[in-house]
Amino acid sequence: xxxxxxxSGVQQVAVTLIRSERSLQVRAEYDKAAIxxxxxxxxxxxxxxxxxxxxxxxxxxxVWLADGFHRYRAARNVGLKKLPVEIKPGSKRDAIxxxxxxxxxxxxxxxxxxxxxxxxxxxxxxxxxxxxxxxVAEIASVSSVLVGEIRDMLYPEDGKKSRTYNxxxxxKVNFRxxxxxDRSGRxxxxxxxxxxxxxxxxxxxxxxxx
Numbered sequence: 001x002x003x004x005x006x007x008s009g010v011q012q013v014a015v016t017l018i019r020s021e022r023s024l025q026v027r028a029e030y031d032k033a034a035i036x037x038x039x040x041x042x043x044x045x046x047x048x049x050x051x052x053x054x055x056x057x058x059x060x061x062x063v064w065l066a067d068g069f070h071r072y073r074a075a076r077n078v079g080l081k082k083l084p085v086e087i088k089p090g091s092k093r094d095a096i097x098x099x100x101x102x103x104x105x106x107x108x109x110x111x112x113x114x115x116x117x118x119x120x121x122x123x124x125x126x127x128x129x130x131x132x133x134x135x136v137a138e139i140a141s142v143s144s145v146l147v148g149e150i151r152d153m154l155y156p157e158d159g160k161k162s163r164t165y166n167x168x169x170x171x172k173v174n175f176r177x178x179x180x181x182d183r184s185g186r187x188x189x190x191x192x193x194x195x196x197x198x199x200x201x202x203x204x205x206x207x208x209x210x
Contacts, residue, residue: 006057006089013085020065028113038074056090064095067102104141115142119150
C-alpha cells in the first residue's frame, strides 16, 4: 500500500538515502578500473555525467539500489551529494530480483563469478527457488544449464527430480544430474565437510540444505 504512493521516474536522490547493501549486489567484486573511470567523469561533468541509477522505493525515504553500483561507489568517492535515480515502486526484494539480471547487456561486463552470484541470489529465496531452471535463467540472464548445476550443488534435494530443458532446435530434453561418487562414497568434487566444487569453474559451494 505504501508503494502505491511512490512516484516513478528519474529523480534526484541524496546519496545518503540510497541503500547499497551486499545482499543487493550481484557483483562478486568491484571493477576498480571502471570506478576510477567513472570518478573522472563525475569530476568533470557532475552528477549527470553518467546515466541514472535504478532503484526501488517502498517508502518516501530510502531507495534500494538495483543497478549502478559502480557509479554509486564512484559518486561517493568524489563526494557527490545527489544522483539521478530511475525510481521504481517496490521493496528490497524487488530490487534483488531486478539486480540479478542487471548488466547482462550494458555497463561493466559480468564475470563468471557475477553470473554465479546472480543465480545464487535468486535460488536463496525460498519462493523463487520453486521456479523452473528456465525461469531463473531468464531472470538472471544466464543459461538454464548453469542454473541447474548451481541448484544441484547448493540444494542437492532439488536435483533428485529430472528437469526439462529446451534445446535451440525446439526439442525438449529430460536431464537428471549424475551423482558420481569416489571411493569414499562422497560425490565427486565434494570435500569431507560436504562442500562441492563446480566441475566447470572450480568454484566451491557450501550446500544450503532444504
